[in-house]
Amino acid sequence: MMTQIRRFARLTPLLLAAVALPANASLIVDSAVTSFFIPHATTTDTVGNDMPLPRPSTLYFGQVRATGTGVVDFFYIGKEAGFTNKFYVKDNLLASTASQPDSFNAPFPLIGSLAVSAGQLLDFGFCTDGGDKVLGSRCVWNDSALSIVSQYNHDRVGGYRSIGYATADIFDPATGARSFGSGLGPSDNLFAFWDDSGARNDDNHDDMIIGMRFTRVDEPTSLALAATGLLGLLWVGSRRNRGASRAA
Structure with a gap:
């Protein structure tokens, strides 16, 4: 789970930049x-x-x-x-x-x-x-x-x-x-x-x-894609965490 959190932290600035792009x-x-x-x-x-x-x-x-x-x-x-x-x-x-x-x-x-x-x-x-x-x-x-x-x-x-x-x-x-x-x-x-x-x-x-x-x-498209990316990362992290728990 910690690995997924670290990956999420690295990708978050990129996703936020995509959301903020119209402001520039x-x-x-x-x-x-x-x-x-x-x-x-x-x-x-x-x-x-x-x-x-x-x-x-x-x-x-x-x-x-x-x-x-x-x-x-x-x-x-x-x-x-x-x-x-x-x-x-x-x-x-x-x-x-x-x-x-x-x-x-x-x-x-x-x-x-x-x-x-x-x-x-x-x-x-x-x-x-x-x-x-x-x-x-x-x-x-x-x-x-x-x-x-x-x-x-x-x-x-x-x-x-x-x-x-x-x-x-x-x-x-x-x-x-x-x-x-x-x-x-x-x-x-x-x-x-x-x-x-x-x-x-x-x-x-x-x-x-x-x-x-x-x-x-x-x-709207950029915002939707960014939101989808955030949800996707959370979903992948959750799935892998559950898989690891079952394996244990």
Whole structure:
């Protein structure tokens, strides 16, 4: 019996870690796709960006990925652009800058949500009605490396169209309060800054800005498996103990 207890003690931290895994779930920016950018770049600055302070000084390129199960809420932050820009989630139009003023004023409205799972690239994208078409499109989709690279590399201007990202330590859509972090994450709050190439990519990434907020949810399957594992260990220990008693 003591042997089973020792084995149980060694395995318990692993099982508890599996139960606790969702608490660490969040969003990250995977920068692997930037290795195909011409010229190669992983970041850009926000010089000329019209979003009122506070705003990030550095934006990161890449693809947004979830590290666990949860729900991502999307908020319209604002825009400064002459072209009409649109934001889609799973091919559904959530926001358009048509008839919207050039402003970034709170409260920032919730425009939609997306359920995500661990490792998943978020299915969203930006489109514009101005500038050149690249491979027949004026859109960049987060879950399509081809669209990200082809739009960035068009005409080899160093970023024809692109989405830059910034993490936020604080984000309150109701009041507009925000405090930006640095790096690729992980973070529960992420801002997507769209540059539509209207000025041959002025690189200020304020043509449309969307805020994202990740909310973790329990993973019933993980919890059930962990609970089953604990019960299984107890059952095996009990069976072996009874067998040893009978043999004695």
